[in-house]
Amino acid sequence: MIWDDALIAKYDLSGPRYTSYPTAPQFDVNIDKVALITNMMAPSRAPLSLYFHIPFCANLCYYCACNKIVTKQYDKGSDYVELLGEEMRLRSLMLDNRREVTQLHFGGGTPTFLNTQHFRILFAHLHDNFNLQQDGRQDFSIEIDPREIDEDKLAELVSLGINRISLGVQDFDPKVQQSIHRVQSYDLVKALVNNARELGIQSINFDLIYGLPFQSVSGFKKTLDDVIRLSPDRISLFNYAHLPNRFRSQKRLPEEHLPPAKEKLAILKMSINYLLDSGYEYIGMDHFAKPQDALTKARDAGLLHRNFQGYTTHSGTDLLAFGVSGISNINGVYMQNLLELNAYKESIENGQLAIAKGYISNNDDRIRHDVIMTLLSQFQLSFDFIEKKHKIKFVEYFSDELARLEPILADNMVQYFSSQGRNGIRVTERGRLLIRCVCMVFDKHLNSAIQYSKVI
Template sequence: MDSNLIKWDLDLIKRYDLSGPRYTSYPTAVQFDPELSSSDLVTTGQQSADLNAPLSLYVHIPFCAHVCYYCACNKVITRNRKKAQPYLDTLYKEMAQLSKWYSNDRHVTQLHWGGGTPTFISHDQMRELMGQMRTHFNLLDDDSGDYSIEIDPREASEETIQVLRDIGFNRISLGLQDIDPKVQEAVNRVQSVEQTAAILEEARRQGFRSLNIDLIYGLPYQTFDGFNETLDTVIEMNPDRLSVFNYAHLPDRFRPQRHIDESTLPSPETKLAILESTISKLLAAGYVYIGMDHFAKPDDELAIAQNTGKLHRNFQGYTTHSECDLVAMGVSAISQIGSVYYQNQHEMQAYTDAVESEQHAIKRGVCLTQDDIIRRHVITQLICHFELEKAAIETLYGIQFDQYFADAQRELSAFTADGLIQMDKKRISVSPAGRLLIRRICMAFDAYIPKDHSSQRFSRII
């Protein structure tokens, strides 16, 4: 299916733009239960994992030297670089335990360092951390894996990029958000275009094979013309992938957002106009719309995976590694092992204490039922590929699709009548107008969301 077919239908967007999950997992983190015992979660994970399949590893490095006011990540704001080593020492203890549980010498085909600001740590600490990962897990040494890291250009030099390439990274993701100095000052992230371009150029020189840039629309003082200028500049930088996120202003939940004056935020109408223009510009520039804020060049592995039916979605967003268990380490990190999800302690001290006493930091999680697994498959198929064959689901799980999902039929009929999907006895296809509302379509298959949508625990879809 041509994923570049996007139709902008303002009437549908206004009617269906509710709050909804981003479906980086199903069930979502809202269903994680702190009462479940960590030993039960680990045992179920080990028993349900495919020990012959490859692994994906995630490391959370929470430190930031400066606070970005829009940020909703789990982070520790400090300029004291000495705080990093005690955290890393704790991380290594956790890593040793996770290796005993899940490694089995499985190849690590995907690896990601996120944060916070992973480049907060020193070059020597970067080498040490990757060395520890190689000690405890079977990392590839032929550059064939997807080994990525998030970079703040203000916290990285050309030498940093050389070090990262030397220790095995081949993908980077840069935070940029907006190039307008007024917007940057309002969110406390002043970063020149030259800084960002210099990091990109060095990454290309060093042979990184995929470069991503993150943008955010909906920030204070953003205008339609201003964001288009940002887009023109970024298109000129020629990244392989782009993530264009919607800023969700939730100051009650995220303390740094209280620094943002709500009256300076663009109106909902302006945000929609920015999004429409963003999609048009990026498609015209040759990018493919992957879905859910993500764009990639046609020859990028994400676009190829979507074309070949191999795209997947997990806690890191869209990925090409559906066969992997995700082993995550560090404060607040979320793992997906077999039919289990679990999350580590959110607070630094609680994380440290837990690892010291238990060798792990599991706080809450969920064991998937067969119903969860079936619904996850359907949601993942739709959110990654915008279509599904009912017979494939029926054969795999021994169900009769329409009968099994009788609870979703009323909503699916409404989506069909409104032109969001086409549905017959054999398949469901998301229409060009429905693709921007894919989160809303997936909600029809979510057993945990009341059908009256009274639960509003998520950000708005658009």
């Protein structure tokens, strides 16, 4: 990857993160729910990826933009697990039960808010309703707040099949931690990492955030020093988006405490160089991984995939999401669950799917989905691949888009590659950090009125 200050300044834009295409702002609250469910029930033997949203958090992190419920009442987990079990039953009735679940992820909120008995019940429901892969190739993961887990709970999760974990680290600087209301020591995280490795966890990810209060280049370098000592297999380096008008808790973070834009950019530049120099490889957007990690191998084999959890090794899966706010994607048919717990509970208890909104992709959406997701995952796009899959002539179908791509080509962010003419485009090392700008060229639904995050 090549860092170019002038290029980054020129493309200082906002745009979608493309965890789906079309992106969530296109989902329709007035969609015909019968048509949505009918389309989702179309026969398929594709493997499944299951996502469970656990909204509860015992403590409020001021930076957080997730759908969450802050409570110390841990017994709320019992009712919620039963609702998830009923939602699983309802969904399983609509699918071929021979379809194999190759990927499973618990997100939140704080999934480890649930106790060991809750997880035993959840996995019992899973085995009752779905065909879980159990031959060692499965990817079963959970997001962990280091403050909300102990050795017994982690051991129980491993015994149930969890083989990958993601730790919310953010920053090890005590002053930064205090400002964001998330205090967790290096020793606490170190003990958790050591415990996970002793239990045989295959892959450990650290979530880090740059742009938080009181962060600086020198301070964040110390955090990276600590991270490298713990040697996680993957690292996600997220940009903090300060949107206090949308997320009330962020109002507790005074803007004058946030690093200036120039310093924030310098933190990112330093972090990328540090991680690359430390042996990590750049996967795409926020993600880094060790050369031997499955994520890197999937990228090299052309099997990398992107969904609502970011980059994943399991391409070709349909995503089913459970719990409040979860978003499913069954072959381009999107369905988002209700965001409020009481409304979700009422719907599930009445034997109905908790549908808030959705979207049914048309043929053009599916073509553009493949273009955008291939660029994000592979940093290149073969026109032949799109033409053969969708029966189109690429340069004719995307003539307007290729014209709009010319300035990006002129800036050497993208190059044509060819054997007998223009057979595809490849994102250069100068353009990789700005891949979202390349993808936006092919986004028919892009809307300047929507408040997207900055691409850098």
